[in-house]
Amino acid sequence: MGFIALGINHRTAGVEVRERVSFSPEQLPDALQRLRAEAGADEVAILSTCNRTELYCAQDRLDAERLVEWVARFHGMTADEIRRSSYLHQDAGAVNHMMRVAAGLDSLVLGEPQILGQMKDAWQAARTAGTLGPYLDRLFQSTFSMAKQVRTDTAIGENPVSVAFAAVSLARQIFADLRRSTALLIGAGETIGLVARHLFEQGVGRIIVANRTLQRAELLSEPLGGQAIVLTQIPDILAECDVVISSTASPLPILGKGAVERALKQRRHKPMFMVDIAVPRDIEPEVGSLSDVYLYTVDDLHEVIEENLRSRQGAAEAAERLIELGTGDFMQRLRALAAVDVLRSYRQKAEQARDQELQKALAKLQRGADPALVMAEMARMLTNKLLHDPSVQLKQMTAQGRVEALALAQELFALGDSAPGNRNNSAQGDS
Incomplete structure (x- = not known):
């Protein structure tokens, strides 16, 4: 059985390309079925986050070019656009790559723990869609075990840093005293949950959580003493907000230039700090051209993140060695399984x-x-x-x-x- 991992991430493409190749949760079931049917793979899974989109496939003879063409066709792009921005790993290389991704070694934030949960979501989505299969399932399980071992046996998770942590760190540089600031958090997913906790720990004066459904916003805001609103209420409250951090799965921008201009007038041009963590973007890029607005995307967080990563480099080297051993062990077990199939057939014949x-x-x-x-x-x-x-x-x-x-x-x-x-x-x- 052969494996392929085809992907585009923060190292190979800017946010403009990554948002075009991302898969929303609503798209995933159909995309998985189409990928298996049209790309000629027996087992498939798709991982799509703000920093990466990756296709994982298992089949005896895999055609990488068909995968490239399928991604281009699904997203209305050219195959050349995908080739320029993508990377490809096969067999042991694909196994090694998936383990590195799950352990946070390939993340924008080295060792960040969120990606493991996102990998598990990708596994569950493929399982629900019926596209997983025994070989890819076995690879995912080994990947999860390796990520857990890396967390247990190395210091990769110490001195926690994440995109959420970096966003809050940057906010502290803009506003010396967050206790006097009001933060608007758009979305109620895991990333925004981390942002909310970091802000709360930094003593931010007020937290407002805006979400499509009020109940999800309340679940996140109430334990922190915050306020919950729905997305349609954002224009009414935006002028009160000093910090705006957004991370949703919306296919279209939630916050436009006009709404921000009106809020700035009401604030008498008091500065606003905004971080758009979402892919596709939640905040129109044109907002960044406004005076008194400091708009950052996930790509702009690199410098902040780098300062928090130096202590993890030694742990990362130890993690790489563990993953090399894990890759070899998995491939050995896979070859043993192939022998089991042959022996089973010969036993039946005997x-x-x-x-x-x-x-x-x-x-x-x-x-x-x-x-x-x-x-x-x-x-x-x-x-x-x-x-x-x-x-x-x-x-x-x-x-x-x-x-x-x-x-x-x-x-x-x-x-x-x-x-x-x-x-x-x-x-x-x-x-």
Whole structure:
């Protein structure tokens, strides 16, 4: 079984490209079904976050070009656009890459823990859509175990940093005292939840959570003493907000230039700090051109994040070594599974031969034949049947110059130093 990981991430493409190739939660079920049907893969899963979109596929013979063309076709892009921005990993490389992603080693924020949850969401989406399959499922389970081992055995998770943490750190640089600031958080997912907790710990004066559904906003805001509103109320409250951080799965911008201009007038041009973590973007890029607005996207958080990562470099090296070992172990187990399939088939064939000879022997015994002679004949015939195909194939392979088959047969049948004599005798026994 072969594996492919095809992806586009924050290192290979800017946010403008990443938002075009992202898959919304609503798109995923249909996309998974279409990917499997149209790209010629037996098992598929899709991971789509603000920093990456990756396709994971399992099949004996995979055509990477078909995957590239499928992504381009699904998102209305050209294959060249995808090729320029994408990376491809196959077999052991794909296994290694998935483990690195789940452990946070390929993230914008080194070692950030959110990606593991997002990987589990991708696994669950494929499972629900019926596109997972036994091989990809086994790879995901090994990936989750490796990520857990990295967290347990290294210091990769110490001194916690994340996109959410970086956003709040940047806000502290803009506003020296967050206790006098009001923060508007748009969305109620995991990233915004982290932002809310970081802001609360920094003592921000007021937290407002805006979401499509009021109930989700209340679940996040109430424990922090915040206020919950729906998205349509944002224009009414925007002028009160010093900090705006947004991360939703909306396919269209939620906050436009006009609404921000009106809010600035009401604020008498008191500065506003905005971070758009979403892909596709929640805040229109044109908002960044307004005076008194400091607008950042996930790509702009690199410098802040780098300062918080130096302590994790040593842990990352240890994690890489663990993942190398994990990759080798997984591939070894995968090869062993392939052997199990072959052995199962050979056992079925042997059992069929056994049953045939047993039926013949029982029939002879019922007719009064000598039991000793019947047993001897059954043993001889069964031995010949079991040895016939291997003997014929070994002769053909050596005649074709594939002399390595002799050494493999010697090892396979545990013949030891007696192999040459035994090989000739067995090859002649059923000719």
